[in-house]
Amino acid sequence: MILEIAVYIALAMMSLAILLNVWRLVRGPDQPDRILALDTLYINTIALLVLLGIHFDSTVYFETALVLAMMGFIGTASLCKYLLRGDIIE
C-alpha cells in the first residue's frame, strides 16, 4: 500500500522532471544547452524505466536501461566531439 503510493508519487515527479528537460531542450539558447538537456533526459528516462520495473514487477526493464545508458553516453560524446572538432570520426 505504502509502496504503491510512493511509486505513483515518484512517477509524477519523474514525469515533471522529464517535462522540464524537454522545455530546456526546446528553449535552450545554445547548442551545449540542448546537448545537456538531452543528456539529463536520457538519465531521467533510465530512472523512469527502473521505476516502471518496480511498478509492473518485472526484470525485463533492466536490459532496456543498460542499452539506453550505453547509447545515451555515445550520443552525448559524439555530439560534443562534433561541436569541438566539426567532425565525429577524423
Add this chain to the structure above:
Amino acid sequence: MWLELLVAFFLLVGASFALIGSVGLARLPDFFTRLHGPTKATTLGVGGMLAASLLYFTGRTDQLSLHEILVGLFLFITAPVSAHLLAKAALHLKVRSVAAVPEGFERRAGD
C-alpha cells in the same frame, strides 16, 4: 513491511533529487551553472532509484539482484566524462557566462 518502507524511502529520495536537478537545469541563469545542477543531482537520483530496485527485487525473489549495480556503475563512470566533454564544447564555442571576469583581464567585444 520494513523492506517496503525502505524501498519507498529510496524511491522518494531518488525522485526528489532527479526533480531538483531538472529544476536546476530549467531555472539557472547560464550554461555553466546549468551544467552543475543536473550532472550531480541526476546521478544521485538514479542511484536512489537503483538502490530501491535492488532492495525490492532482492526481497521479492530471495536472491541477490545485481543488474542494478551494472547500470549504476556504467552511469557513474560515464557521467563525469560527458560533463567534461560538454564543458569543453561550451568553452570552445564561448558560450555566454554570468561569471565575473578575472582580475587583470578585460571582456572583449563578442566574448
